Amino acid sequence: MNRFGNIFTLTSFGESHGPALGGVIDGVPSGFVIDTERIQQEADRRRPGSTRLGTGRREPDRVELLSGIHERVTLGSPIGFIIRNTDHHPADYTEMQRLYRPSHADYTYEAKYGLRDWRGGGRSSARETTSRIVAGAVARQILEAASDIRIYAYTSAIGRATLPEGTEPDYTYIYKSSVRCPVSGAAEQSMISEIEEARRQGDSVGGAVSCIISGVPAGLGEPLAGKLQAMLGAAILSIPAVKGWEYGMGMHAARARGSEVADLFEPETTPLRTLTNHSGGIQGGISNGADIYFRVAFKPAPTMMRDLPAVDRDGHAATLHGKGRHDPCVVPRAVSVVEAMTCMTMLDALLLHRAGQLRELR
Amino acid sequence: MNRFGNIFTLTSFGESHGPALGGVIDGVPSGFVIDTERIQQEADRRRPGSTRLGTGRREPDRVELLSGIHERVTLGSPIGFIIRNTDHHPADYTEMQRLYRPSHADYTYEAKYGLRDWRGGGRSSARETTSRIVAGAVARQILEAASDIRIYAYTSAIGRATLPEGTEPDYTYIYKSSVRCPVSGAAEQSMISEIEEARRQGDSVGGAVSCIISGVPAGLGEPLAGKLQAMLGAAILSIPAVKGWEYGMGMHAARARGSEVADLFEPETTPLRTLTNHSGGIQGGISNGADIYFRVAFKPAPTMMRDLPAVDRDGHAATLHGKGRHDPCVVPRAVSVVEAMTCMTMLDALLLHRAGQLRELR
């Protein structure tokens, strides 16, 4: 179950404090030029130290590609890769061996497996997402070469600071912003303030990420279990700390009237367009050519800089000392992960769709 | 891609106006007594005519089980089943052959497949969900016999009528309520009023369904792609008209502080409990023994009783005449579908977990 996707797949491995993490990307079409520098850049963006506001930890996260690419071109064979873990500080984690941290996976992993890797979050650590970034970066380059599909995610809320309705995102600004806000100015400043206030208080804060997928041809997605929203939702809900996913009109749909939200077609357009896009670019599980957009909510990290009541493995009360270096807000770093999962899912949908288009042959 | 699940799976088939729909339920453990009457009852609940407020269509939806059960007991072999379509009214749908209805899958299916079954919604019709009800009803009976897991879904909002925060649901009332409201009284009346007002106006209205899963042992769910929330979210997002899915604190997580929402353990409890349940019963993708709860938003049906601007297959403006018999609110009927998908997913998670528990053997 450590595998994402149907045709374009990532099978990943690695504990946060083991020797390395990595994965195998399979279903990579042959003949695509891959810029390995861009893969490294995308991995760098997710690093804890990559935003001014994040934790002080500096993990180099050097991506080592081991197969599947020869003379810069994909061979059609799987791309194996590893990223060494270099920043072990087991000393910071010794008390974790006997404690269950609140709202962490310590207890549930131990309930499931009978034991756990207590050196950090093991497999449940967000560090695992680095492998997804690598696979997403490969998918993005193939999408760019083979289609018009482009994918941008950005922070749309941190705590009480929310991007005003109707803000036009500037995609070139996202990675210039320490919080991955797509516009400079007041909204970005409020987001930064939310994080800094949480940090001063030894607390953490949640947020939301929005994502826009443009250039999608009509026809991607499969009926039923393969509906595009189910594939995208499952991919995003597998990211640590996500508590909800909505697309198009989203949770507001519950309050809406059909007459307000039907997307009427614009007659005489080729390909056919709609006048509005309440649907979020998907009808019946299949893309209609309009932009796909969705929104994800992240909970605040349960690890904080303050002491927390915990229990030990025998159920006795204990105290978790907040001495580690913890990021007060995971959202800015999660933006890359949302993008990566979306890139992987859209390429997978494109390949699935192609597999069914046999009639072209005749 | 017409297949749900990993070990306990449903592969379904059927167009809304073809001869029949049905499916194959595979991965059914052997030796379980199945009450086939209960399966039929659950299918009846989803029928269009099953709620006082729904459409006048009466489809008997007789479930015919064809294999996998012998002398009332599961054999371990797949359960094949069909439900004949008896209420064909192709005359109602003739204009659909040349029209694309707004916010329907007519255009996207044709973009994908180059043709479509224009007799109704084809594969994208909500009628497809009857097969899910059957598989869910089988899963529910196995869950009841093999575990303490119990699953209840109910309507928590219709349009502006929302179940008040903190309402204690009465599970015995849900299917007595025509709107599947879990309490009688003002809230239920407001929900009914929302639907009746929409009907009077020839309009439709959205809503929300909540679901509670109790009796879950700690340890269900797999890391990464198999996280319990990703499995549940994907299952629910595949239901027609769903626009968003959230669990635990849900979309509100974006505004929260870590100190407010960490679920502290209650020391000296066996199995270990938490004092609060903001997490919604899942940590790191794995159940922690607390109740799992989630909420789903449904959009208002795009088919209404009023005329709507549409386009024909050549992109020319046309009018869709609202003469059919359409349900002003799909939410009450969707409650059963949410329950069914949840039953299937929880049994699948239970079987997946068991597959990995080899150490018990030693």
Place this chain on the structure above:
Amino acid sequence: MNRFGNIFTLTSFGESHGPALGGVIDGVPSGFVIDTERIQQEADRRRPGSTRLGTGRREPDRVELLSGIHERVTLGSPIGFIIRNTDHHPADYTEMQRLYRPSHADYTYEAKYGLRDWRGGGRSSARETTSRIVAGAVARQILEAASDIRIYAYTSAIGRATLPEGTEPDYTYIYKSSVRCPVSGAAEQSMISEIEEARRQGDSVGGAVSCIISGVPAGLGEPLAGKLQAMLGAAILSIPAVKGWEYGMGMHAARARGSEVADLFEPETTPLRTLTNHSGGIQGGISNGADIYFRVAFKPAPTMMRDLPAVDRDGHAATLHGKGRHDPCVVPRAVSVVEAMTCMTMLDALLLHRAGQLRELR
């Protein structure tokens, strides 16, 4: 695990003496004209009464297609189908309720599932293969329309009667021959004699089926687990009574020298051909454009017309009375099943290959 294939898949159901058997064919490309009469004809060929030499049982095996095809054209949605069981004779089988027949699946099914459907072979009966014939017939028609791939299987041995080395098969004769021998004359007569002798003695006899796949483009098959020979072998080894599968030079490879069996290329040919075809049309798991050919061995049916020592469910000695109507040789009827599995596998390989050919888009 009642599912065959990766993209073009059959999920089947049905016990031999339950109400019906059937399945769901998923991954069917849209826009293909399907001749449903031909599907029925292929199902008829497998029937017990279809060959002069077979059992006297006459099961009509009427195939009822329930979805996925509209106005004779595939919709891209799954094809559900059923075949009613009409020839129940539970009386013939009552002793089976308490007996385990030698070399049957009675004991193993009960060991696995704790119970079994004792009315005939249940799920292990060869009757299950009727569903495969239906899916194979659909696959064949799509292959014929979309490619040059053509598939012919025929009986190459029955007991001691073996088709002489170098016999040129006449594909038009196969289904004229009661034993599915591809040539008339002495070889066919010997095969018939083997069966008739076995019948006279109340015994059964084994045999072999050969299969030739022509018109295969170079490039089908995937490396490693998806090697074309692994896909074909797995498909064929799942047919009841098969004990071995070999392709190209087959089991004789063990005795061969590399210098004798290397298939040298024929220079200046386009597409490139080889002078010989010891390899059987596959190199490194991928088709090279030459004919693929393989051979399958079937064991003699363990159910005979004579009394056999058996045991009852408590392990006590018992006698199985050979009073049923049993086919002395399953091989002639198995020819259609080998063809069907091969058709399904080759279409699946074609679709898998297409899924990876994204570079064509650019």
Place this chain on the structure above:
Amino acid sequence: MNRFGNIFTLTSFGESHGPALGGVIDGVPSGFVIDTERIQQEADRRRPGSTRLGTGRREPDRVELLSGIHERVTLGSPIGFIIRNTDHHPADYTEMQRLYRPSHADYTYEAKYGLRDWRGGGRSSARETTSRIVAGAVARQILEAASDIRIYAYTSAIGRATLPEGTEPDYTYIYKSSVRCPVSGAAEQSMISEIEEARRQGDSVGGAVSCIISGVPAGLGEPLAGKLQAMLGAAILSIPAVKGWEYGMGMHAARARGSEVADLFEPETTPLRTLTNHSGGIQGGISNGADIYFRVAFKPAPTMMRDLPAVDRDGHAATLHGKGRHDPCVVPRAVSVVEAMTCMTMLDALLLHRAGQLRELR
């Protein structure tokens, strides 16, 4: 498609002359002690230089385990591993860049992917099987701890030298024998002579490997697509150079009479045994508790020490100079690969079976 298995899975990667090969083993049950030295030993056995008669190449093949095991115990998380390629000699292979070797995958890979890694066999090289050895070694240790299942493969034929019918294999001798013959003496000597003769002549020779699986409980294997023989056959047919697979009475079944080969039960045995084992331990796809045995034929390697006519990429005649270091017989080294694939498959079958055994819970 670079993935083996259903629950216990190996997803592998790596070209023969790229930086490394490796894989991800997923579905590993938690809590098992793993002896990593034994994994290395099994990998060493497959090395080209591991048998006296093999090629002179010495590839250290150091297995580096990167995750999934902590303090010698499996965590339940995936085991990622790599093996660096250290013995690059691209100079030996430069002519391969423009040549298609006869009976190799050069042409078919290029036909499929439009390009290939010409530095050696790329993904089609037998070197790929090292990853399978690692996964098989993990599976074997889990099988040993959790079941009585034991798996032994050995060379049963090399060219004309065949192990006499009825030879009792001495499992402790297999890896002492340079040809993996299970008995010392005349048979082993003949096998060695076959290889040495082929080497002297610059030729190569084929052979056969037999495998015995003992201690299998009745009930493993799934009906239809998951039949144990189909799972085993597919696993073995994916090994490079395999041309055929047979189990139990095998290809001889074609000549047999039912009365000769029915495996009669031995009354009053618990668990129930059969007097003979023509079936090879499997009935209806499910193990019956008797030993499973099968036999595999390997073709002679198409790369020899002599010059061979080849063609270049434009189809012009060319000569392949036999200057490399080539193994005259792959069979002794293939024995470990057959064992590894069998270990993986049997553990997978055990886990699949467990997933369905829910009734135990009640």
